[in-house]
Amino acid sequence: xxxxxxxxxxxxxxxxxxxxxxxxxxxxxxxxxxxxxxxxxxxxxxxxxxxxxxxxxxxxxxxxxxxxxxxxxxxxxxxxxxxxxxxxxxxxxxxxxxxxxxxxxxxxxxxxxxxxxxxxxxxxxxxxxxxxxxxxxxxxxxxxxxxxxxxxxxxx
Numbered sequence: 001x002x003x004x005x006x007x008x009x010x011x012x013x014x015x016x017x018x019x020x021x022x023x024x025x026x027x028x029x030x031x032x033x034x035x036x037x038x039x040x041x042x043x044x045x046x047x048x049x050x051x052x053x054x055x056x057x058x059x060x061x062x063x064x065x066x067x068x069x070x071x072x073x074x075x076x077x078x079x080x081x082x083x084x085x086x087x088x089x090x091x092x093x094x095x096x097x098x099x100x101x102x103x104x105x106x107x108x109x110x111x112x113x114x115x116x117x118x119x120x121x122x123x124x125x126x127x128x129x130x131x132x133x134x135x136x137x138x139x140x141x142x143x144x145x146x147x148x149x150x151x152x153x154x155x156x
Contacts, residue, residue: 040068041065041068041069041072042065045065045068045069045072048069048073049069049072049073049076050076052077052081056073058070058073067097067100067101067104070090070101071101071104071105071108074088074090074105074116075108078109078112084115085109085112085115085116085117086115086116086117088116088117089117089119089124090116090117090118090119091119091120091121091124092118092119092120092121093120093121094120095120095123097120098118098119098120098123101118102116102118105118126144129142130142
């Protein structure tokens with residue numbers, strides 16, 4: 001969905017305290033940002049951003065632009081195709097990369113940054129364990145122990 005065709009539902013705008021002019025400014029910023037980001041991508045990166053036929057894994061070496069591709073992809077899905085941010089899951093290995101992706105998405109979508117699911121593998125698994133702990137047979141308040149805490153528990 002092109003940015004000039006984004007549907008705005010009045011109840012959500014009122015609920016979040018967002019003005020129409022602020023949303024128009026954000027859409028104009030995203031449009032120019034998307035165009036400039038796409039210009040920075042090489043042919044393979046652009047193909048990865050525009051691929052929409054199913055789940056996608058981005059694998060590349062350090063400094064190759066993975067984070068730029070992932071952020072560009074998310075921006076493309078949300079601003080150009082109208083995908084709900086809560087239906088996108090971005091998973092990475094390090095807290096640093098997850099924080100960087102979250103920060104960049106907050107810059108691009110200041111009024112919707114809380115809707116994105118950006119996690120490390122460990123954080124996502126921990127969130128699943130917390131949400132479904134009863135179904136997995138865990139008691140409420142399940143915790144993860146670091147090596148020292150596990151050693152102390154075993155010694156008791």
